[in-house]
Amino acid sequence: MSEQQHRSKSGFETRAIHAGYEPDPTTGAVIPPIYATSTYKQDGVGGLRGGYEYSRSANPTRTALEGNIAALEEGERGFAFASGLAAEDTLVRSVCRPGDHVVIPDDAYGGTFRLFDKVEKVWGLDHSPAPVDDVEKVAAAIRPGETRLVWVETPTNPLLNIGDIAALAAVAHDAGALLVVDNTFASPYLQQPLTLGADVVVHSTTKYCGGHSDVVGGALVVKDLDLAEKVGFHQNAMGAVAGPFDSWLTLRGLKTLALRMDRHCDNAEKVVDFLSSHPQVGDVIYPGLETHPGHEVAQRQMRRYGGMVSFRVTGGEQHALEVCERTEVFTLGESLGGVESLIEHPGRMTHASVAGTDLEVPADLVRISVGIETADDLIADLERALD
Numbered sequence: 001m002s003e004q005q006h007r008s009k010s011g012f013e014t015r016a017i018h019a020g021y022e023p024d025p026t027t028g029a030v031i032p033p034i035y036a037t038s039t040y041k042q043d044g045v046g047g048l049r050g051g052y053e054y055s056r057s058a059n060p061t062r063t064a065l066e067g068n069i070a071a072l073e074e075g076e077r078g079f080a081f082a083s084g085l086a087a088e089d090t091l092v093r094s095v096c097r098p099g100d101h102v103v104i105p106d107d108a109y110g111g112t113f114r115l116f117d118k119v120e121k122v123w124g125l126d127h128s129p130a131p132v133d134d135v136e137k138v139a140a141a142i143r144p145g146e147t148r149l150v151w152v153e154t155p156t157n158p159l160l161n162i163g164d165i166a167a168l169a170a171v172a173h174d175a176g177a178l179l180v181v182d183n184t185f186a187s188p189y190l191q192q193p194l195t196l197g198a199d200v201v202v203h204s205t206t207k208y209c210g211g212h213s214d215v216v217g218g219a220l221v222v223k224d225l226d227l228a229e230k231v232g233f234h235q236n237a238m239g240a241v242a243g244p245f246d247s248w249l250t251l252r253g254l255k256t257l258a259l260r261m262d263r264h265c266d267n268a269e270k271v272v273d274f275l276s277s278h279p280q281v282g283d284v285i286y287p288g289l290e291t292h293p294g295h296e297v298a299q300r301q302m303r304r305y306g307g308m309v310s311f312r313v314t315g316g317e318q319h320a321l322e323v324c325e326r327t328e329v330f331t332l333g334e335s336l337g338g339v340e341s342l343i344e345h346p347g348r349m350t351h352a353s354v355a356g357t358d359l360e361v362p363a364d365l366v367r368i369s370v371g372i373e374t375a376d377d378l379i380a381d382l383e384r385a386l387d
């Protein structure tokens with residue numbers, strides 16, 4: 001067994017530190033350098049030294065990231081892209097053709113919905129929305145012979161609905177479709193969809209994987225070699241690749257993913273406890289709560305329940321907006337998954353584009369991405385903002 005294979009069998013934290021890269025044989029560099037090079041000297045025509053010829057096709061810093069994230073998701077191969085949406089588009093075109101159909105979450109990430117509804121649709125790909133927490137409705141949305149992908153997110157955004165990955169995989173496979181799981185909210189530390197039957201994992205590495213709100217990126221990890229070949233071809237042919245510096249930042253983030261996620265979860269649990277007993281707070285939405293409709297499934301397929309929490313305030317939209325604007329430790333802003341805590345009003349911010357549709361979210365809803373600051377400071381900040 002090579003050292004690389006040995007490492008792929010080791011624990012999550014060990015893989016996070018070591019998988020995808022061996023110390024550089026010439027310099028001994030423990031961390032992969034940022035290979036800021038577009039091309040590579042050939043030893044004679046076609047004589048490639050390390051298998052690299054042009055950095056759209058492959059770049060050593062990106063290779064290290066791709067090997068690392070593949071090991072964390074326990075997949076066959078990983079691919080790194082310029083953004084989560086670039087990863088999604090590349091996957092769609094690797095698998096689907098005009099005339100095909102996909103099932104997407106009825107509460108999909110807004111950018112994902114827009115990609116299917118405004119870009120892939122024009123190209124001839126049809127889509128149907130279905131709730132990820134209802135396997136029968138997902139099954140009913142599948143069109144036998146036409147549906148190529150069943151696409152789910154779990155937990156979803158911002159209502160944190162939970163899809164049963166194993167059950168959804170069975171339904172997709174029965175119809176000859178692939179199950180795609182957008183694992184951005186959970187991260188590979190909390191949930192490994194490929195081990196539960198999914199065929200492809202999608203990440204916006206912008207969020208927990210990168211983890212420091214300093215880089216935009218995306219990734220795909222696939223379970224089988226056939227699909228890896230198709231995605232690899234399209235990654236090069238479409239060219240939406242992650243650059244070397246972005247790859248380096250994301251790889252640096254992944255090394256501490258386990259530590260960060262545990263603290264995100266610790267802090268989220270404490271914040272949920274506080275919110276649950278606050279008189280100005282109505283429903284608290286968190287898959288770790290026994291009252292959450294997806295709790296049992298989440299308990300089965302997730303290690304812990306993540307750093308995202310949504311809650312409704314008494315006093316309607318006005319109060320929700322005030323809470324978002326009054327916090328000082330929680331920063332008012334979109335995105336999620338960084339070390340710093342963020343707060344936002346989905347109705348007016350991330351989900352403004354779905355107002356008036358079936359996907360509309362309650363106006364008194366507040367979403368927080370709980371960071372890794374001191375938990376007491378986060379609670380005191382929310383307490384001040386709610387009063």
Ligand SMILES: *Cc1c(COP(=O)(O)O)cnc(C)c1O
Nearest residue numbers: 083084085109111184204206217
């Ligand atoms: C942010 C996000 C995306 C899109 O990723 P980008 O890196 O912004 O392109 C996709 N899915 C989910 C769940 C996200 O949160």
